[in-house]
Amino acid sequence: MAEFAPIIIFLFVLFLLLGTGVWVGLALLGVAYVGMEMFTSRPVGDAMMTIIWRSASSWSLTALPLFIWMGEILFRTRLSEDMFRGLSPWMAKLPGGLLHTNVVGCTVFAAVSGSSAATLTTVGKMSIPELRRRNYPETLVIGTLAGAATLGLMIPPSLTLIVYGVTINESITKLFMAGIVPGLLLAIMFMGYVAVVSKVSKNYRPDPEPDMTLRQKLLNSRFLLPVLILIFFVIGSMYLGYATATEAAAIGVVGALILAAVQRSLNMKTFVESLMGAMRTSAMIALILAGASFLSLSMGFTGLPRALAEWIGELGLSRFQLLMALMVFYIIIGCFLDGISSVVLTIAVVEPMIRQSGIDIIWFGIFIVVVVEMAQITPPIGFNLFVMQGMTGHEMNFIARAAFPMFLIMVAMVFVLIAFPDLATWLPDNIRQRPGG
Incomplete structure (x- = not known):
């Protein structure tokens, strides 16, 4: 029991701080501080300063x-x-x-956004009124949008x-390369669900769309060209080995500014708003990462991650059993924390288990993202549910049932990934990337 005393203290302090409304990043720093004071003799201020600077100065984080x-x-x-x-x-x-x-629009915007909430808001502000006007079932409109928006995470x-x-x-x-095929496959599974439900549901009676000639369809397709070109330059530059992730991000910003200027939606007001929005979100994530880095160091001094990995090893769990346990664990923790917080809070403990079990780290990244996606649409803290509630005015229970x-x-996608791991590992193993990618 004595070896589990640190984890009991860590969890008690963490939930105490989170329960009192302290920001996640500050809560992680607080837990790490208590752990360093109680279980190590190293000066806490020196350790905190060093590890936070190291985490914040990572080039990949740019x-x-x-x-x-x-x-x-x-x-x-x-x-x-x-x-x-x-x-x-x-x-x-x-x-x-x-x-x-809903599904295809979320897939397209996810390829230039990276955020589930931004994907949901951008696609939903146009599709919800249009689909309602055409008498599509409300549960399907909301459910498909809330679910498909999670593709922004993968x-x-x-x-x-x-x-x-x-x-x-x-x-x-x-x-990034590992997320492409599973992300597209998940989008196809969502579309398959829509197709099946449209055939079996008795309430599915939308207004028919007017027929269009091929020429009219092609003319309308021109509206997709700007974003498809942007996707090609951002993702293609990485896939073809011409740019690292950071360089591709810079290309994306320049492309987005050009697209906004061409659409005449770029002015000083929108420029400053976009910059401030990015700054707020980036600062929030940076604080969480700083807290998580310090917490990882603190737990490392206690030997907690290694002890937990050894304990899991002694249980004799197979890889499948370990993955099932982790899936349930992340679904539960995702009911109370957002996806990024869930990842940074747990990875220091989970990583030794994964490596000891011989699970591919790249593959596990996609696995964990799929499970974190589930948490976006599970009450009580599913972030997509809150965004959808603000957009539609429906009760949380209605939105959760729809999703x-x-x-x-x-x-089901988790089991597909387990059965066919090459879905996530083939592209990363076969791409040519530049150093520093």
């Missing part, structure tokens, strides 16, 4: 504020309207009709994958 800024710029453009106009002619005749614009540039890569000291570019089928699809 990509984070740049990708956030790119998403903030695009959020203030006419991108959502243009995406709907470009996608709707091609989606209208599919089984499920224009509901597919499809590069993913903020969660950047944080995971920095925390675990792994290539951001490799993690539950998407949650089950993500659970």
